[in-house]
Amino acid sequence: MDTPERNQIGTPISKFEDSPVFNFINSLSPIKPVKSVHSIQTINSLSFSSPPSVFTSPHVSCHRESRFLRSHNVLDASKHQVLSEDGKKFCSSEEALADSAHAYHNSSEPQGNADQRIPLEDSTTDPSNEQPEFPIELPQTLKYDCGSPACDPPTGGDETNSLMDLSGKAASDVTYVDEACEQNPPETEVPLPGMCQIEPRIGGSECDWDGLLADATDLLIFNSPNERETLKGLMQKSFDPSGSFSNFMSQLPQTTLSHGEKMPIVDPAASGSEHEIEDHPSQQGEVIENDQAQDNLANTAGMGCYPNNTLNNQLVSITRHGIRRRCLDFEMVGGRRKNTNDGSNNSSSSALQSDERNVAFDKQLLPAKRNGNSQRCTLPGIGLHLNALGGIKDYKSLNIENISSGRQLSLPSPALQQSSSQEHSLALVPVPAEGDSGLPDNGFQPAEDCSQPSGYVVDEDFNHNSPKKKRRKLESAGDGESCKRCNCKKSKCLKLYCECFAAGVYCIEPCSCQDCFNKPIHEDTVLATRKQIESRNPLAFAPKVIRSSDSVPEIGDDPNKTPASARHKRGCNCKKSNCLKKYCECYQGGVGCSISCRCEGCKNGYGRKDGSAPIGIEAEPEEETESSEKAVAEKSLQKSEIQNNEEHPESTLATTPLRICRPLLPLSFSSKGKPPRSSFITTIPASGLYASQKLGKPSILRSQPKFEKPFKPVSNDEMPEVLRGDGSPSVKTSSPNGKRISSPNCEFGSSPTRRSGRKLILQSIPSFPSLTAPHL
DNA sequence: GAGTTTGAAACT
DNA sequence: CAGTTTCAAACTC
Known part of the structure; x- marks a missing residue:
C-alpha cells in the first residue's frame, strides 16, 4: 500500500522523506515516533483545548472547555495510567460499546468530552470486537479516542490486537506505540499516501480542506510525531492560501501536539486503522465489531447519529484526532449512512470525497443528529431546519470566531447554530451542563444525556417507531426534561405549539408526535410554515x-x-x-x-x-x-x-x-x-x-x-x-x-x-x- | 397511563 | 385589539 501511494505522491513525499525522521521511520519500526511523542506530550495538554473548540459546536465547546481543563489535567497527571487502563479496557467490549455509543454522540462535542471519554472509548474501540462491516463506528470512537490519550489504540484490528498486547505488556505509551508500529509497520508509511490522496481532493471546498488537512496531519502524525510536525509545516505551506485552512492548521498542530501525549498510541493506531480499512478489511472487521454493536444499538434506538460505517471508518481512520475527526465524523454521519453501506471498502480518498458529498446531504439531517450527539437534546437546537437554510455565512463567521477565540461560541439563534453545525458538519452538541458532574463518568454521561441527542442523531424515521416509549426512556434515562421532545398530535409539529418546531429543530426519535411534518423530508413545508409564522411574528422563533x-x-x-x-x-x-x-x-x-x-x-x-x-x-x-x-x-x-x-x-x-x-x-x-x-x-x-x-x-x-x-x-x-x-x-x-x-x-x-x-x-x-x- | 389543568398559540 | 378556541405541555391522580 504504502509504497505505491508514496510513488504517486511524489513531491510531497519527497519533502517528508527529506526529514531524517521520516527516513528513519521508513527504514525502521515505529519506535522512533514514540520519542517524538513524548516531547510533544507536554504541549498537548495545553494546546489541546483550543482546537476542539473550533470544531466543536459552540455549545459543546463551552462545556468542553471547562471540562477540558479538568480532563486535561487528569490526563496529564495520569496519562500513563490511563493508557495502561485503556489497554485493560480494550479487552472489555462492554464498556466499549456503551462508550462508543456515547462517543458518537460526543463526536460533535469534542474533545473536551472526548478527552474524558476517549480513554474509555478508545479502550472499548480498541478491543474492536469486530464486525468488519461496521468499522465505521470504531473509527469514530477511535477518533475521539485519538483526541484523548487513550484513543490511539482504536485503529485497526491489528492495532487493537497490538494494543491489547501492549496494554498487557506495558503501561507506558511508548511501549504501546512501538508494538503498534511493529505489528503494523506499513501503517507508518500509510499516512503519507493518505496525504497525497487527500490533497487533490482538498481542492474542493475549504471545509473539505480542513478535514483533509486534519486527516493528513493525523496520518502523518501517526507515523511519528516528528513527521507530523514536518508534515504540518508542509501542509501549512501548501494550504496557506485558504485562510480557513491556515487557521485550521494552526490549531491542528496543537491537536497533534495534544495527541502527542497519547501520540505514541495514537499514531500507530491511526496508521493502522487506515490500512486496515482500506487494505485489510478483515482487520477492520475486528475493530468494527464494537462499532457494530454500537451501531446496532444506535439503529435500534433509531439513532441516525452513528454514521455509516464505511465512510466513517475511512474518515475516522484519517481523522482520529479529536477535532478534525469530529468534523469529518459529523459530516460523515449524514453522508455515511447512505454511502457507508455501499462502499465500506472504498479507498480513503473515495471515502473522503463521499464524505464531502454526504455532508451536503447531511446538512439537513445532521443538525438533529448532531444535536443528539451533542448531548442531547440540546442539541435539539441543533437539528434546526433553520440550520440547513441558514446560513452558511453565519456559520463561517461563527467558526472563525470560535477558532479565534478557541472557544465555542454560543449560537445566537437556533438557526445560526444549526447552520453552523451543518455546514461545519460539527454537530452542535450541547454538552450537557453536567460536564461538571463527572468528567470520567460524565464523559459518557453527556453522551447519555445525549441519549436524547442520540435521538437527534437518530434518523427521523426511527423516531416514530415508538416515540412515546423512547421519549420517556430518554427522559427517565437522562434528565427527564432534557430528553423530552414534542408530543404533538394535531399540529403536525408545524406550529409553535410544537416545541421542536418552535425551537427550530426537526423532530426526532424522542418525539412522540403524530403526523409529524417537522422533518427534513418535509423541509419545504417546514420552511414555508416557518416563514408564515415569522411573517406574523418575526420573533416567533426567537428565544423566549x-x-x-x-x-x-x-x-x-x-x-x-x-x-x-x-x-x-x-x-x-x-x-x-x-x-x-x-x-x-x-x-x-x-x-x-x-x-x-x-x-x-x-x-x-x-x-x-x-x-x-x-x-x-x-x-x-x-x-x-x-x-x-x-x-x-x-x-x-x-x-x-x-x-x-x-x-x-x-x-x-x-x-x-x-x-x-x-x-x-x-x-x-x-x-x-x-x-x-x-x-x-x-x-x-x-x-x-x-x-x-x-x-x-x-x-x-x-x-x-x-x-x-x-x-x-x-x-x-x-x-x-x-x-x-x-x-x-x-x-x-x-x-x-x-x-x-x-x-x-x-x-x-x-x-x-x-x-x-x-x-x-x-x-x-x-x-x-x-x-x-x-x-x- | 389517563385525565386534568394551564397558558401559549392560533384563530375570529 | 379583545375574545375565543385550539393545542400541547405540565401537572395530578
Missing part, C-alpha cells in the same frame, strides 16, 4: 427568554441581578399558577417576571413582577429597570451607548464585544433539544457562563431544573439580545407579544441592567435573518 447576563456582569452591579437580568421576551400571562409552575414561561425559563408580564398573583421565585424576588433572586423586572436607569444616570456614556443601541442596535453591536457572543449564543438553547420550551433560550455570556446553563440542549434541559433552582437563571445573553432586537425593533409589533413587549423592551433598554443588553439586541437581530434566509 432573553438574558442580559452580559450586561449584568459587565455592569458590575450585583451579580445576583444576573437572573433578574434575564427576562421573558413577551412576559407571561399566568393567572392560576402564580408563576410558580412551568406553565409559566418565565418560570420555566428560569427568569423572573417583568413589567411586560400580565400575570396575576405573581410569585415567581426568580423574580416577581413587582420586583420582589422571593427566592432570593433579586426582583427583576420593574425594579431592575429602575436600577438600570440609575445606573444609566451614573454612566452617561453607557447610557448613551445603550440608547444608541436600542435605537441603532446594529451599530452598537458592532462596536461592542458582545456582538460576537450574541450571534453565537442565540441558538444555543435551541440546540438543547428541548429546553423548556424550544423557545426558551439561555443566553450565554461570552465569558463562559455557559457552563452553568448554556450548555446546549443539555443545558436547556438541565437548565430548566436549574432554573427551578433559582440561580442560574438563565443567563442568556443571546436571548436577551434577540428579544431586545425584537423588542426594540418593530418586530414585536406584529407579535401578540408586542403588547407586552413594549414594556419589556423598555425594561431592557431603559434599565441599566440591560445596558449590556443593548448590544444584545443587535446580535439577536442577525440571528433571525439567518433563520429566514434559509427559507429562501
Whole structure:
C-alpha cells in the first residue's frame, strides 16, 4: 500500500522523506515516533483545548472547555495510567460499546468530552470486537479516542490486537506505540499516501480542506510525531492560501501536539486503522465489531447519529484526532449512512470525497443528529431546519470566531447554530451542563444525556417507531426534561405549539408526535410554515427568554441581578399558577417576571413582577429597570451607548464585544433539544457562563431544573439580545407579544441592567435573518 | 397511563 | 385589539 501511494505522491513525499525522521521511520519500526511523542506530550495538554473548540459546536465547546481543563489535567497527571487502563479496557467490549455509543454522540462535542471519554472509548474501540462491516463506528470512537490519550489504540484490528498486547505488556505509551508500529509497520508509511490522496481532493471546498488537512496531519502524525510536525509545516505551506485552512492548521498542530501525549498510541493506531480499512478489511472487521454493536444499538434506538460505517471508518481512520475527526465524523454521519453501506471498502480518498458529498446531504439531517450527539437534546437546537437554510455565512463567521477565540461560541439563534453545525458538519452538541458532574463518568454521561441527542442523531424515521416509549426512556434515562421532545398530535409539529418546531429543530426519535411534518423530508413545508409564522411574528422563533447576563456582569452591579437580568421576551400571562409552575414561561425559563408580564398573583421565585424576588433572586423586572436607569444616570456614556443601541442596535453591536457572543449564543438553547420550551433560550455570556446553563440542549434541559433552582437563571445573553432586537425593533409589533413587549423592551433598554443588553439586541437581530434566509 | 389543568398559540 | 378556541405541555391522580 504504502509504497505505491508514496510513488504517486511524489513531491510531497519527497519533502517528508527529506526529514531524517521520516527516513528513519521508513527504514525502521515505529519506535522512533514514540520519542517524538513524548516531547510533544507536554504541549498537548495545553494546546489541546483550543482546537476542539473550533470544531466543536459552540455549545459543546463551552462545556468542553471547562471540562477540558479538568480532563486535561487528569490526563496529564495520569496519562500513563490511563493508557495502561485503556489497554485493560480494550479487552472489555462492554464498556466499549456503551462508550462508543456515547462517543458518537460526543463526536460533535469534542474533545473536551472526548478527552474524558476517549480513554474509555478508545479502550472499548480498541478491543474492536469486530464486525468488519461496521468499522465505521470504531473509527469514530477511535477518533475521539485519538483526541484523548487513550484513543490511539482504536485503529485497526491489528492495532487493537497490538494494543491489547501492549496494554498487557506495558503501561507506558511508548511501549504501546512501538508494538503498534511493529505489528503494523506499513501503517507508518500509510499516512503519507493518505496525504497525497487527500490533497487533490482538498481542492474542493475549504471545509473539505480542513478535514483533509486534519486527516493528513493525523496520518502523518501517526507515523511519528516528528513527521507530523514536518508534515504540518508542509501542509501549512501548501494550504496557506485558504485562510480557513491556515487557521485550521494552526490549531491542528496543537491537536497533534495534544495527541502527542497519547501520540505514541495514537499514531500507530491511526496508521493502522487506515490500512486496515482500506487494505485489510478483515482487520477492520475486528475493530468494527464494537462499532457494530454500537451501531446496532444506535439503529435500534433509531439513532441516525452513528454514521455509516464505511465512510466513517475511512474518515475516522484519517481523522482520529479529536477535532478534525469530529468534523469529518459529523459530516460523515449524514453522508455515511447512505454511502457507508455501499462502499465500506472504498479507498480513503473515495471515502473522503463521499464524505464531502454526504455532508451536503447531511446538512439537513445532521443538525438533529448532531444535536443528539451533542448531548442531547440540546442539541435539539441543533437539528434546526433553520440550520440547513441558514446560513452558511453565519456559520463561517461563527467558526472563525470560535477558532479565534478557541472557544465555542454560543449560537445566537437556533438557526445560526444549526447552520453552523451543518455546514461545519460539527454537530452542535450541547454538552450537557453536567460536564461538571463527572468528567470520567460524565464523559459518557453527556453522551447519555445525549441519549436524547442520540435521538437527534437518530434518523427521523426511527423516531416514530415508538416515540412515546423512547421519549420517556430518554427522559427517565437522562434528565427527564432534557430528553423530552414534542408530543404533538394535531399540529403536525408545524406550529409553535410544537416545541421542536418552535425551537427550530426537526423532530426526532424522542418525539412522540403524530403526523409529524417537522422533518427534513418535509423541509419545504417546514420552511414555508416557518416563514408564515415569522411573517406574523418575526420573533416567533426567537428565544423566549432573553438574558442580559452580559450586561449584568459587565455592569458590575450585583451579580445576583444576573437572573433578574434575564427576562421573558413577551412576559407571561399566568393567572392560576402564580408563576410558580412551568406553565409559566418565565418560570420555566428560569427568569423572573417583568413589567411586560400580565400575570396575576405573581410569585415567581426568580423574580416577581413587582420586583420582589422571593427566592432570593433579586426582583427583576420593574425594579431592575429602575436600577438600570440609575445606573444609566451614573454612566452617561453607557447610557448613551445603550440608547444608541436600542435605537441603532446594529451599530452598537458592532462596536461592542458582545456582538460576537450574541450571534453565537442565540441558538444555543435551541440546540438543547428541548429546553423548556424550544423557545426558551439561555443566553450565554461570552465569558463562559455557559457552563452553568448554556450548555446546549443539555443545558436547556438541565437548565430548566436549574432554573427551578433559582440561580442560574438563565443567563442568556443571546436571548436577551434577540428579544431586545425584537423588542426594540418593530418586530414585536406584529407579535401578540408586542403588547407586552413594549414594556419589556423598555425594561431592557431603559434599565441599566440591560445596558449590556443593548448590544444584545443587535446580535439577536442577525440571528433571525439567518433563520429566514434559509427559507429562501 | 389517563385525565386534568394551564397558558401559549392560533384563530375570529 | 379583545375574545375565543385550539393545542400541547405540565401537572395530578
